[in-house]
Amino acid sequence: MKHFYEKVYEITRQVPAGKVTTYGLIARSIGSPQSARMVGWALNAKKAWLDGIPAHRVVNRKGLLTGSKYFPGNSMAELLENEGIEIDNNQIIDLDKHLWDPSQF
Template identity: 35%
Template sequence: MGESGFFERAHDVVRQVPAGRVASYGQVARLMGAPRCARQVGYAMHASPGAAGGVPCHRVVFADGSLAPGFAFGGPGEQRRMLEAEGVGFLPDGRVDMARFAWEA
C-alpha cells in the first residue's frame, strides 16, 4: 500500500473519534492494523485537510496526553483550544486527562 492509501486509512479512523474524546497516534495505528506505525499516523495527520476538511486531527495526541508540538493548524495552543471547546479536560501539567477523555474504540 502506498503512502496515500495509508494516509486515507488513518484519516478514516480519525473521522470516527467523537467530539470530546481523543485517540493516541498508537491507538489509531493499531485500529488500522498497523500497530508499529504511530509515527506514520503523525505524518498522515500533518498532511490531513484538518477539521475543516472533515478530519478532526486535533483529537489525536500522544499516549501520555501530550499535544503535538508541531500541530499543523496553529500550534499546540490551537490544538488545546479546539479540544477544550469540545469539553476535553487537561491535567495541571498541560496534558489531556487520558483517564477521562481517551476514546474507547
Template identity: 45%
Template sequence: MDKENFFDRVFETARRIPVGRVTSYGAIAAYLGMKGSSRMVGYAMNASGDVFPPVPAHRVVNRNGMLTGKHHFPSPELMQQMLENEGVQVENDKVVEFKKLFWDPATAEL
C-alpha cells in the same frame, strides 16, 4: 495524489472520534494493523490539513495524552482551545483526564 490510501485509513478513523473524546496515534495505528507505524499516523495527520473533509487532529494525541502536534496547527493554541471547547480539560499541553476520555477505535461501536 493516489497514494493517500494509507492516510485515508487514518483520516477515517480520526473522524470517527466522538466529540469530547481523544485517542492516541498508537491506538489508530494498531487498529489499522500498523502498530509499529505509529509515527506514520502522526505523519498522516500532517497531511490532514490538505484533505477534505477536515480531520479532527486535535482529538489525536500521543500515548501520554500530550498535545504533541499542537505546533502543526494554524495556531499552537488552537488545538487546546478546540479540545476545551468540546469539554476536554487540557493543562500543560496535555489532556488531564486523558485515561478517562481515551477513545479506542477497536472498542468503538459502529
C-alpha cells in the same frame, strides 16, 4: 485496498467530540501497530484539520498535544477545551476519562 493515510483519516473522522485517541491506537486499529509516527505524518501531510478531519482529537500516548505545532496559535488546546476536555501545560488531564479506542468500535 485503502491507502494507509486514508485509513488514518477514516478512523480520525470517527473520534467523537469530547474524546481523544492516540497515534498508536489508530495505528493498531488499522493493522500497523508499529506505525504511530506515520499516523502523525498522515494527519500533518494533508493538514487534516483544514479538511474537517478532527485531528485535534489525536494525541500521544501520554495525552500530550504533540500535534499542536501544526495548528495555528493555541487552537488544538482551544478546540479540545471547547469540547469539555481539560488541558494543563499542553497535556490532557485525566486521559483515561476521555480516551476513545477505535478497536472497540
